[in-house]
Amino acid sequence: MESPVPIRVLIVDDEERFRRTTETILRKRGFVVGSASDGxxxxxxxxxxxxxxxxxxxxxxxxxxxxxLREMKQRHPDLQVILLTGHGSYDAAVAGLRRGAFYYLSKPCDxxxxxxRIREAFARKESLAEAERRVRDIMVPLSELSRIREDRPVAEAVEILAQSFAKAAAGSLLAETVHxxxxxLDHRGSVVGVLSFQDLLRALQPPYLRRALEKPYPPEAVALEPPSHAGMFTVMTQEVLKRPVRELMSAVPPLIDSEANLMEAAGRMLVLRAPRLLVVEAEKPVGVVREQDLFFEIVRILREQG
Structure with missing residues (x-):
């Protein structure tokens, strides 16, 4: 979508030839362009x-x-940043997306x-699609999420999850409300990670099975494997329940701004392979948006059309 006002773009690259060429082309396309040779x-x-x-x-x-990037987002939270990466820089690009970059492109890029991508980034900044709901509209507020201290035993976390399911069953709550x-949280109340079903299942695996899971495992090998783990599930569960949550938890989910649109949330989940995103406002966590939240938004749109 064309913007009624010129989009102001800053090119940051140490390659002078690339800067000058990109500046010239973008100006011909109607952008107002500045440049910098370093961060x-x-x-x-x-x-x-x-x-x-x-x-x-x-x-x-x-x-x-x-x-x-981190300093830019701290000083200018609404600024949209597109990353340029060289060959073999995928991990750095993903780290940038986790820190709030809008998109990344590999050099040389078309x-x-x-x-x-610049126009899409500007559209997000200017909220050109006001009618569409934002991440803040479908997220689960932090106050409604189950929480536990990292030094507490896993048994307490399991009880918290069990209570969530019990409340849903007793109140006939919709599936998307089940966490x-x-x-x-750490001792200061800051979010330091998450504990999910997958984390529990991973922890239940004995060391030799964990090593096997790290390698490709042919489906036929699973089908032919004899049932040799009798009683092990109970034994491992009893052991895992005593461990502190910090030993099982996964890292903090990737961040997304509460003002981000839902397409950005969907794209970030796919690129980062993240089933949930931590929603922030001015770098402060305010909620979580999950795959099922996007799914039920799809359902809502479907029913509105009908």
């Missing part, structure tokens, strides 16, 4: 001028690109694709 210069420029979208190369001399994950 510190970019931060200084952003402190003096207003930009809608930043195109940031992750690999530059000096400060790491993701560190610059200029038409870059232009499209299958417990947020894990």
């Amino acid at each position: 510190l210069q970019a931060l200084d420029t952003l402190g003096r001028e207003s930009f809608d979208v930043v195109v940031l190369d992750l690999k530059m001399p000096g400060k790491d690109g993701n560190e610059i 200029i038409d694709v870059l232009v499209d 299958r994950t417990v947020l894990v």
Whole structure:
């Protein structure tokens, strides 16, 4: 969608030829373009001028690109950042998405694709699709989520999950209200991880089975494997229940801004292979959006059409 006002773009890259070429092309496409040769210069420029979208190369001399991204988002939360990555930089790009980048592209990138991503980033910033619901509208507020301290035994977390299911069954609550994950907090009350069913199942596996799970396991091998684990489930469960939650929990889910649109949430879940995202406002956690929240939004749209 074309913007009625020029989109202001800042190109941050240490390759002068790339900067000049990209600036020239983007100006011809109607953008207002600035440039910086490194992250510190970019931060200084952003402190003096207003930009809608930043195109940031992750690999530059000096400060790491993701560190610059973090500082940009801290100082300018609404700023949309598109990352440029070189060959073999997938992990760094994913880390950038977790820190709130809008999108990433591999260098060299098609200029038409870059232009499209810039316009999409601007559309998100300007909320051009006001009628569509945002992440904040479908998330589960932090106050409604099950929580536990990281130093508490796993048995307490299991009881919390069991109570969630019991309440749902007793009150005939909709399926999307059942929380299958417990947020894990440190002694300051900050979110430090999550404990899910998958974490419990992983912990139940004896060490030799855990090693086997790390390698590809042919389906026929599973089908032919004799039942040699009699009684082990109970034994392992009793052991796991005594362990502190911190030993089983998964990392903090990837972050997403509460103002983000639902397509961005869906895309981030797919790219990061994350079933849930931690929703933040001004870097403070305010809720969680899960796969099932997006699914029930699909159901809502379907029924509204009918």
